[in-house]
Amino acid sequence: MNDKPATNWSTELYGEILARHATREGALLPILHDVQAALGYVPEAAIADIAHGLNLTRAEVHGTVSFYHDFRNRPPGRQVIRLCQAEACQARGARAVTAALEARLGVPLGQSTPDGGLSLEAVYCLGLCASGPSAMVGDRPVARLAPDALEALFDETAA
Amino acid sequence: MTVRVFIPGDMVAAAVGGDRVAEAIRREAQARGVTIAIIRTGSRGLFELEPLVEVDTAAGRIGYARVGARLVSSLADAGLFEGRPGHPACVGHVDQLDFLKRQTRLTFARCGVVDPASIEDYRAHGGWRGLEAALSLGPDAVVDAVKRSGLRGRGGAGFPTGPKWETVRAAPGARKYIVCNADEGDSGTFADRMLMEGDPFLLIEGMAIAGFAVRAEKGYLYIRSEYPFAITAMQRAIDACYAAGLLGSGVAGSKTRFDLEIRVGAGAYVCGEETALLESIEGKRGQVRAKPPLPAHRGLFGQPTVINNVLSFAAVPFILAEGAAAYASFGMGRSRGTMPIQLAGDIRNGGLFETAFGVTLGALVDDIGGGTLSGRPVRAVQVGGPLGAYFPRRLFDTPFDYEAFTARGGLIGHGGVVVFNDSVDLMQQARFAFEFCAIESCGKCTPCRVGSTRGVEVIDRIVAGQNATANLALVEDLCETMKLGSLCALGGFTPYPVMSALTHFPEDFGLARQVEPAL
Numbered sequence: 001m002n003d004k005p006a007t008n009w010s011t012e013l014y015g016e017i018l019a020r021h022a023t024r025e026g027a028l029l030p031i032l033h034d035v036q037a038a039l040g041y042v043p044e045a046a047i048a049d050i051a052h053g054l055n056l057t058r059a060e061v062h063g064t065v066s067f068y069h070d071f072r073n074r075p076p077g078r079q080v081i082r083l084c085q086a087e088a089c090q091a092r093g094a095r096a097v098t099a100a101l102e103a104r105l106g107v108p109l110g111q112s113t114p115d116g117g118l119s120l121e122a123v124y125c126l127g128l129c130a131s132g133p134s135a136m137v138g139d140r141p142v143a144r145l146a147p148d149a150l151e152a153l154f155d156e157t158a159a
Numbered sequence: 160m161t162v163r164v165f166i167p168g169d170m171v172a173a174a175v176g177g178d179r180v181a182e183a184i185r186r187e188a189q190a191r192g193v194t195i196a197i198i199r200t201g202s203r204g205l206f207e208l209e210p211l212v213e214v215d216t217a218a219g220r221i222g223y224a225r226v227g228a229r230l231v232s233s234l235a236d237a238g239l240f241e242g243r244p245g246h247p248a249c250v251g252h253v254d255q256l257d258f259l260k261r262q263t264r265l266t267f268a269r270c271g272v273v274d275p276a277s278i279e280d281y282r283a284h285g286g287w288r289g290l291e292a293a294l295s296l297g298p299d300a301v302v303d304a305v306k307r308s309g310l311r312g313r314g315g316a317g318f319p320t321g322p323k324w325e326t327v328r329a330a331p332g333a334r335k336y337i338v339c340n341a342d343e344g345d346s347g348t349f350a351d352r353m354l355m356e357g358d359p360f361l362l363i364e365g366m367a368i369a370g371f372a373v374r375a376e377k378g379y380l381y382i383r384s385e386y387p388f389a390i391t392a393m394q395r396a397i398d399a400c401y402a403a404g405l406l407g408s409g410v411a412g413s414k415t416r417f418d419l420e421i422r423v424g425a426g427a428y429v430c431g432e433e434t435a436l437l438e439s440i441e442g443k444r445g446q447v448r449a450k451p452p453l454p455a456h457r458g459l460f461g462q463p464t465v466i467n468n469v470l471s472f473a474a475v476p477f478i479l480a481e482g483a484a485a486y487a488s489f490g491m492g493r494s495r496g497t498m499p500i501q502l503a504g505d506i507r508n509g510g511l512f513e514t515a516f517g518v519t520l521g522a523l524v525d526d527i528g529g530g531t532l533s534g535r536p537v538r539a540v541q542v543g544g545p546l547g548a549y550f551p552r553r554l555f556d557t558p559f560d561y562e563a564f565t566a567r568g569g570l571i572g573h574g575g576v577v578v579f580n581d582s583v584d585l586m587q588q589a590r591f592a593f594e595f596c597a598i599e600s601c602g603k604c605t606p607c608r609v610g611s612t613r614g615v616e617v618i619d620r621i622v623a624g625q626n627a628t629a630n631l632a633l634v635e636d637l638c639e640t641m642k643l644g645s646l647c648a649l650g651g652f653t654p655y656p657v658m659s660a661l662t663h664f665p666e667d668f669g670l671a672r673q674v675e676p677a678l
Contacts, residue, residue, distance in 0.1 A: 064443060069425070127385065129501065143174035
């Protein structure tokens with residue numbers, strides 16, 4: 001459900017993205033978001049091209065990419081689960097849910113399954129703080145998770 | 160006759176099956192030959208009841224709580240489409256629910272009621288009256304009204320909004336900007352999200368009024384990437400405003416120009432700090448700027464900039480439409496108007512409670528909130544997000560007011576209240592405060608960048624039982640350094656959760672409880 005289009009970094013893709021934001025002031029973040037939306041991550045080749053296109057140094061673009069938690073420098077798993085680790089979800093049992101999910105998948109938070117099928121990431125607050133523990137499965141929000149009822153994370157028709 | 164059915168389409172409803180419920184209701188109506196119109200609203204803010212389906216009747220809107228797709232058929236049998244009571248899920252008249260009836264909703268009056276995709280519905284519910292009043296009053300009178308309302312920044316710092324606007328209005332500059340901070344990263348807060356998803360035109364109206372008041376022709380709305388539903392709702396509303404002549408050149412038939420553009424954050428908590436947010440819009444690392452200069456003098460792209468929180472802008476249309484005195488008549492002391500308080504964590508009636516300043520913490524947690532959802536005793540309440548203090552029950556008489564919370568070593572911040580039951584370990588929470596600061600530090604100043612990591616290490620030593628007394632003294636010393644030496648509130652306020660945990664819950668750190676400190 002969260003399969004990324006199998007697109008590679010190319011001059012055409014870059015031209016398309018750059019044209020979309022040509023008239024914006026401070027266009028770097030919108031461009032990086034579009035690159036990641038297309039590829040699932042921001043490849044090294046993109047950094048050089050973007051720097052050239054925006055008249056920035058590669059260091060400036062790399063510095064921006066590496067600053068923000070959202071931007072990845074390598075492809076994520078085909079499925080990404082982002083589990084909220086912030087206080088309001090902690091107060092509703094997020095630590096136990098996290099441990100149960102880590103045990104079930106066999107990977108700790110912040111890593112991907114060995115087959116690259118699934119990435120488990122931390123997120124600090126989704127704004128669902130009275131309905132936690134909560135998570136994003138791809139672009140689908142889920143809430144009211146329980147350690148013994150994690151099906152909502154995997155089955156779109158659950159809950 | 161068409162039956163109007165209201166189903167929230169906000170992020171919480173989506174997370175608990177709202178879309179499947181909407182589809183099931185559509186099919187059920189079709190199968191029964193009932194003509195219905197489904198309106199996807201924002202949330203009323205009673206999250207334990209979601210998905211809360213409402214059916215319009217001659218006597219008002221009747222609610223059905225925690226509706227699941229599998230429940231729809233039995234609900235229809237029991238008269239869902241006629242709004243009949245009788246089914247156990249029916250909660251009666253939604254407006255009469257205690258949690259809503261006790262609120263003073265000035266900012267959130269329309270949220271969960273109107274169709275957030277409809278500009279006409281917004282107007283029908285009193286929208287655009289603030290902007291119309293502003294355009295007829297003129298810029299000086301608008302700034303004056305905001306000043307007289309006593310409105311203070313709802314993002315957390317509580318800086319008076321009117322004087323900020325006045326500074327930008329007076330500042331020389333060919334270009335000026337309006338920036339809305341919708342980087343609502345504090346855990347336990349969701350008011351900005353709710354408002355953007357449920358009543359997006361209100362925020363646009365507030366920002367357009369600000370643009371008119373200070374003569375800024377361009378606005379940026381910076382929304383965190385964790386809020387995809389808010390981004391969609393706001394973009395849809397902005398597009399509708401351009402089509403209706405309410406944005407762009409000649410706002411609402413005037414000679415004023417105002418353009419509005421959304422920028423999406425990228426998962427950096429520190430970008431909620433205003434200068435880091437400005438850097439982020441400029442396409443840079445979200446690093447905090449040293450102040451002065453204030454953004455009001457040199458803000459976005461070096462130009463005079465009004466930067467306010469979502470709730471601050473959203474309070475303005477009421478102030479212009481109903482008058483500054485009407486707004487200022489609510490509240491206590493120097494905290495005027497209403498505060499959208501957000502009840503979260505282990506709490507029975509979690510959700511949004513907008514009320515005049517002055518309600519006590521205890522009333523919010525025990526009475527309005529109904530205590531814990533788990534049924535366990537309340538042990539600690541963190542107010543004001545990850546940088547807010549942990550309050551013990553002993554301090555539940557503290558009134559919700561900027562100054563009162565400051566006097567007790569805390570802050571109200573953006574109005575988040577996170578309830579913890581008796582299973583909480585405050586030493587673990589203090590460690591988390593340092594850890595979160597280390598993860599999110601922008602790295603510019605040393606006390607925050609290094610102090611946060613050292614804090615985690617020192618707490619780990621205490622947990623391991625190494626020289627606890629000396630290490631606790633070190634934690635206090637470190638907190639003092641971070642508080643006084645950090646460039647912004649991230650490093651500067653991390654000591655609030657840490658020191659409040661240590662002061663009010665010493666037993667969790669292996670210390671004997673001291674004589675209760677005088678307040």
